[in-house]
Amino acid sequence: MNTGNFKKMLHRVPLFLFLALMIPAVAGATGPRVTGSLFAVDKSEIYAVDIVPFISMEVAGGGIATEISDAALAAGEIDVVITTLPLQRMVRYYLSQENAIAVMGHHFKFSKADGKSLIFVPVVAAPERHYYYRGSYPDGLAWKGDLKNMKGKRYGSHPGEDNTAYNEAGIEVVHGRTMSLLKKLKSGKIDFIGVPSLSVEWLIKKYMPEEKGNFVVMEIADYDDEIIYVIFNRKHADGVAAAEKFRKALTKMIADGSYLEILKGHMDEQRAEGYLKRIQYHQK
Amino acid sequence: MRQLFAVCTSVVWACLSIGLASAEGDIVNLEANESPPYWSASLPYNGMAGEIVHAISQEAGLVSNIHYKPLKRLIEDDNNNDLGNPAFYMRNQDFAAVVPIAVYYVSIFYYKEKFREPIRVKSMADLKGYRVGVLKGTVVSKAAFERSGVQFEESYTQASLFKKLKRGRIDLCVEIDLVGHQVIRNLFPDEIDAFEEIKLVGSASPIAIMVAQNSANPAKLGERYSQGLKRIIESGKYNKILESYYDKGHVPEGWFHQLKKFQQIYNFNLMEPEE
Numbered sequence: 330m331n332t333g334n335f336k337k338m339l340h341r342v343p344l345f346l347f348l349a350l351m352i353p354a355v356a357g358a359t360g361p362r363v364t365g366s367l368f369a370v371d372k373s374e375i376y377a378v379d380i381v382p383f384i385s386m387e388v389a390g391g392g393i394a395t396e397i398s399d400a401a402l403a404a405g406e407i408d409v410v411i412t413t414l415p416l417q418r419m420v421r422y423y424l425s426q427e428n429a430i431a432v433m434g435h436h437f438k439f440s441k442a443d444g445k446s447l448i449f450v451p452v453v454a455a456p457e458r459h460y461y462y463r464g465s466y467p468d469g470l471a472w473k474g475d476l477k478n479m480k481g482k483r484y485g486s487h488p489g490e491d492n493t494a495y496n497e498a499g500i501e502v503v504h505g506r507t508m509s510l511l512k513k514l515k516s517g518k519i520d521f522i523g524v525p526s527l528s529v530e531w532l533i534k535k536y537m538p539e540e541k542g543n544f545v546v547m548e549i550a551d552y553d554d555e556i557i558y559v560i561f562n563r564k565h566a567d568g569v570a571a572a573e574k575f576r577k578a579l580t581k582m583i584a585d586g587s588y589l590e591i592l593k594g595h596m597d598e599q600r601a602e603g604y605l606k607r608i609q610y611h612q613k
Numbered sequence: 614m615r616q617l618f619a620v621c622t623s624v625v626w627a628c629l630s631i632g633l634a635s636a637e638g639d640i641v642n643l644e645a646n647e648s649p650p651y652w653s654a655s656l657p658y659n660g661m662a663g664e665i666v667h668a669i670s671q672e673a674g675l676v677s678n679i680h681y682k683p684l685k686r687l688i689e690d691d692n693n694n695d696l697g698n699p700a701f702y703m704r705n706q707d708f709a710a711v712v713p714i715a716v717y718y719v720s721i722f723y724y725k726e727k728f729r730e731p732i733r734v735k736s737m738a739d740l741k742g743y744r745v746g747v748l749k750g751t752v753v754s755k756a757a758f759e760r761s762g763v764q765f766e767e768s769y770t771q772a773s774l775f776k777k778l779k780r781g782r783i784d785l786c787v788e789i790d791l792v793g794h795q796v797i798r799n800l801f802p803d804e805i806d807a808f809e810e811i812k813l814v815g816s817a818s819p820i821a822i823m824v825a826q827n828s829a830n831p832a833k834l835g836e837r838y839s840q841g842l843k844r845i846i847e848s849g850k851y852n853k854i855l856e857s858y859y860d861k862g863h864v865p866e867g868w869f870h871q872l873k874k875f876q877q878i879y880n881f882n883l884m885e886p887e888e
């Protein structure tokens with residue numbers, strides 16, 4: 330607390346008086362984001378990369394994966410807070426330069442050497458679908474569930490995403506974050522993308538509602554899951570123990586229904602049941 | 614009269630900018646959301662962060678014109694140069710350069726008369742038992758706070774929060790430090806001593822110049838802003854600007870450490886580029 334300083338500042342004249350008289354009664358369009366990390370001076374932090382609606386300060390509970398992780402951390406009595414950052418490279422900064430206890434996100438593409446010092450705990454498994462833009466392909470994309478049929482096309486990939494299958498199929502890979510990829514898809518700079526449906530639905534609703542229905546799912550019998558992990562750092566003094574407690578608490582949440590309850594707060598019941606089954610599969 | 618003076622100051626500044634532009638350097642158009650005292654068309658030199666931008670620009674041989682738009686429009690426009698907290702803009706726009714130029718902090722305010730002893734808040738648990746006022750929609754992890762027994766009361770305006778503090782309808786309120794100072798000065802100029810502030814030292818967030826990818830030679834432009842910032846910090850000009858808002862010798866502790874850290878984080882490139 331800096332009481333003297335505060336009083337002194339408030340008494341300032343003439344600049345502050347001058348400013349005060351000109352400032353509108355409602356000052357500014359935004360307030361502080363009230364998160365646990367505001368009160369985390371002496372606490373370890375898990376750094377998470379923004380992935381709507383799974384990790385985001387714009388979603389209730391900080392996003393689906395954040396809310397689940399927060400609950401598991403509390404249940405496991407792990408005294409850390411989750412801090413959300415906009416870019417993956419910022420999250421990696423905290424892991425590599427500041428020895429963070431854990432990071433959260435997907436597509437991190439760690440080297441084999443780095444991977445040995447990390448413990449991956451899957452938190453959410455989101456079904457990922459391929460999308461194309463209706464305006465670019467009014468008659469659809471005849472890919473028949475086989476990437477080989479997309480040879481010569483351009484695929485929009487997230488940073489760190491494993492593109493081996495696309496490269497092998499002769500597909501050009503263009504990088505970008507999800508919102509950027511959706512815009513590229515619309516403008517015809519790329520032909521298709523692979524993104525969790527919930528992310529596409531959230532972004533279209535928020536940023537391009539007039540495009541609803543124009544991003545079309547490329548139907549196939551089966552599809553991959555996009556797994557969001559909390560990745561604990563063995564190099565951190567508490568990393569291994571925290572990973573163990575977190576995994577145990579999360580497993581209990583999945584078994585006792587509390588995991589499903591959090592999902593239901595973000596999606597309809599049928600979809601939530603599907604998400605539950607997928608995380609159960611990836612927990613094995 | 615004072616408002617007229619402020620408008621005149623802005624007009625003079627704009628005219629000076631144009632004059633300087635033709636004489637000294639390139640004109641860059643930047644866009645900000647009206648959020649005094651950091652950014653405001655009605656404040657001298659466009660507010661604290663605006664003044665920093667102009668000082669940097671002068672050092673870098675640039676003339677930066679700041680245009681004000683609603684936040685939503687700024688976020689949706691993915692071809693513009695933005696000013697503010699990068700976290701608001703980076704989901705929807707890929708920037709060629711992000712140059713953190715300042716820091717802002719969050720504080721907890723309370724009305725002293727309502728409490729016998731000074732309040733201390735170091736952790737979330739310390740908020741338990743208090744009615745905590747926040748601006749509507751700003752609590753992110755409500756469940757985590759609820760688990761700690763923290764109860765929030767939401768208000769639509771900053772003014773409402775501080776009025777509630779005085780009336781005792783809430784015990785504490787969470788607000789950006791300089792914004793809280795200005796609201797108290799506006800609403801209760803005779804009761805400034807009645808309010809107390811608890812600074813949350815872990816609350817630092819960046820304020821940055823974000824250069825759009827479609828700018829002319831954007832990487833170079835970002836570098837010019839970075840070098841200009843370095844020079845005004847070295848010359849002491851930067852600190853003078855801060856002290857005109859925080860008072861001499863009372864710039865928040867760790868400001869420059871945080872600023873340097875934000876510069877490292879936003880330029881950290883261990884892996885393949887984001888784009």
